[in-house]
Amino acid sequence: MVIDVTNIFRCQKLVKIPVCQLIRCFHNEPIPVTWKKPGIGWTKLNFDGSCKSISGKASIGGVVRNHNADFLLGYAESIGQANSTIAELTALRRGMELALEYGWNKYLWVEGDAKTLVEIIVKRRQVRCTEVQRHISNINSILPEFENCIVSHIYREGNRAADKFAQMGHDSNHPRIWRVPPDEVLVQLLEDAQGITVLRRKG
Structure with missing residues (x-):
């Protein structure tokens, strides 16, 4: 503690x-943590990156849902050697690209559990690492493509569905997209839709 x-x-x-x-x-x-549904007409993207400490291999994942918490799309992908920061940024960029590709470009709520990265993007901060800044610049160039876009932070306990997709990415030999939710995430999706609260233990 x-x-x-x-x-x-x-x-x-x-x-x-x-x-x-x-x-x-x-x-x-x-701290009680609950995944929140977006407003009517909005689409919500939750993203996450995963990095294995021993191998250094990283993967990404995310899930898109509507105002009824209906599953619209899920994605997962192994991205090779990368740190957790790059994985998180790659997961965000990929999710935004898919949202544009599928026409969810009017009202998008983006949410992730990497608080520092969310703050950097929201406040348009510059970072010293060239590779990280390149990813951030790419994301900033995509943002204007959305008519309305909100970027916010949520604790990991409220980002479990995206985390599950990111974990599944480690076992994927190629990028995967789901339009029907896989069995592995059904529990997380149902609990989110029901507004189940998960307690986050600090310390």
Whole structure:
């Protein structure tokens, strides 16, 4: 568990606090996470990248759903050697390209669990890494193709369907696209559609 040093100092200033209360001071309450349906007329793209630490091999995946949480499309692909940052950006770019290809270019809500990357894209920040910046520039060049596009962050617990597709990408010998949901993601899709809340444990 990571403890903020400033919180330690605050606790030290308190006098005659029982040990159990000090423990509660350091305890982080779990965060409820729920996948949200997009508004009527909107399409939602959840994306994710996966990288295996030992082999360094990466894969991407994502899922597109409508305002009723109906499955529209899923995709997965192995992209060879890449770090997690490149995998996340590649997953996002591929999902946006597919959204354009299938005509979902009017109202698109894009959501991923890589918070720093989402902030970089939303705030149009520059990064030092040439390869990462190239991917970001490609994504920024695609964004104007959408009439309305929202990019937001969600914790991994709310991005489980996209994560499942990304994991499936490791076992794919070629890029795959599904118009009917595969059995492997049915549970995640159903729980998202039902608005099931998953608790995220911090620390």
